[in-house]
Amino acid sequence: MKIGIANDMPLAVETLRQAIAKRPGHRVLWVAANGEEAVQFCAAQVPDVVLMDLVMPKLDGVEATRQIMARSPCPILIVTTSVGANAWRVYEAMGAGALDAVDTPTLAGSDARRTMDLLLAKIEQIGRFSGALDAAARTPAVRLPGGPSAPIVAIGASAGGPSALAAVLGGLPANFGAGVVIVQHVDRSFAEGMAAWLDGQTPLAVRIAREGERPAPGCALLAATNDHLRITATGALTYTREPADTPYRPSVDTFFHSLVEHWAGDAIGVLLTGMGRDGAIGLKAMRAKGWHTIAQDEATSAVYGMPKAAAALGAARAILPLSAIAPELASRVTSPLQSAG
Template sequence: MKIGIVEPELAQREKLTRLVREKLGWQVLWEVSNGPAAVRRCLHQKPELILMALTLSGGEDGVTVTRNIMKDNPCAIVIITSAEHKSAGIFKALSAGALDAVEMPSDKADSIAHFLSKMKSVRTLVEDNEAGGASANKSASPIKKQTAQNADMLIAIGCSTGGPGAVALLLAELPADLPAAVVIVQHVDEEYASGMAEWLDSQIPMRTRIIQGGEKPEVGTVLLAKTNDHLVMDPTGRLGYTREPVENPYRPSVDEFFCSAGQYWRDKMMAVLLTGMGRDGGRGLLALRRLGYHTFAQNEASCAVYGMPQDAIQRGAADDIMTPQDIGQQLRDMIALPRHGGMMQGGRRL
């Protein structure tokens, strides 16, 4: 795999270069300390993956550089964080189009192992995305809808690269007293899930929290998957985690959650697939549409990465193809709510 490194400290650049070359056998195309240099290098020698620090030299941060690269010359970007720098900047970078985040490895064996495992997972996602979308005629495995105990309306959302920002735009259109539950499956490392829930809670009218496991979806609450295992719904309508199927590289998998919800959710549901790299979610979205649930996919122009929605659309899985804001407005209209959603600003609803 060919990579670029954007890191202001020489010692850290050398550490990352050494790890990916010696442990993974990857080729480092270039390494730079600042954003403008990274943007220029991408124009002339585009890598398959960029490892990027949040704090850079040269006056730009990793969020701005991520946004510029994804706009002009998109490729996979993983944000490299430090133990003392796990801030909202991470989720701003993920909203701008970064694929994931991982902590800068220390010299400890377990830290190095975690970093290498993350890199291998990222490679799988990048390669799967480059393989292209599925055939439009490819069908989902048939699933049988079964009875559950929870009768509330459910909005199921799946997303990956660029997801935090897209989700915030969508949910900003819905009120705090929404008479429905929202469950989100976002591809994000479990060490950042709690931070993402806190960040999203500050951006939208509804309250947001992570899913511990064993609870049912709650009216007026946004629930976010928190582990690297798959989020699924059980026959009682409760949410929990499972490692199976272990071979699925998307963790947590949108497909696994959508399909389990299709089996065990007995009342009204609407499902949304937003921006993301790879092909997760399309199979599950198609299964839900075949069960009669209304489905949405994000349109190409508003996506940070079009891979996941594109795959769903090619499968014929989406009833509507819209921007996140338009999806939010459509959900609100379908639930027959007045238009009084809004983004948070300074801790106050607009």
């Protein structure tokens, strides 16, 4: 892949160069020291992806993204010191056309390898989405023993979420062919009771998600601690305190991004009513991967914050009233009995 770097910090540029050099198929096409140069370089030599910093002289990353998408559109990955600390600018950049965001890797320390691997995974994900990577060069999907994994429906919600979740889960059939994982902003002291209440609203089995458990068809698992829920490369669920500075606990974005990073099967993302913007960037990343994404509409949202942010970013392929979400999911997921026949 031909990669453009837009960053005015020499150390950051060197870190990005070293990360890119780890993949033989990647090369740096050009380096822009400010947003204005990035716009000019894109017009002269369009790269397969631009690694765009947010804070730069002349034009910042948001305005540079907006101008590139207007003049010479190409995939843009925001690379910034801290995605969490720059959340508002990240939202603006994605609203201007950027596909995803990632923290700038570190050159030294115990976290160096992980941060570089995450950057490379994001670049390759964008390459697959844009067609820049040849099919033969793609990383093979990890499949769990026993054949292809059943799909996952990942649902995020906050204020107004319990009743919205009850409506969605209540509309799904008992033989629903996907595992459901729910991240609702709720304190751990209420999670067990909420799972039991939801269990009475739907033919699916609803329970709290336990460490090491794998999603399975016909079952809905609810994030149940004040830590964040993630899926691992083995398809198992795990809890983590990181990112520690995220104001939302558990974070919808954290779970959605872990799916994009690790999940080899199919997935559907759903963002329901809630205050704030948690889940919007993660839903955008799920859409960029080619998965179906849904946001609740304004008229039926108790609080039109999270789904509004998703709509503003173009993260949702479908914006639906609450009553239409379960039928949409059922129409897209084949039951185990249907697939066996």
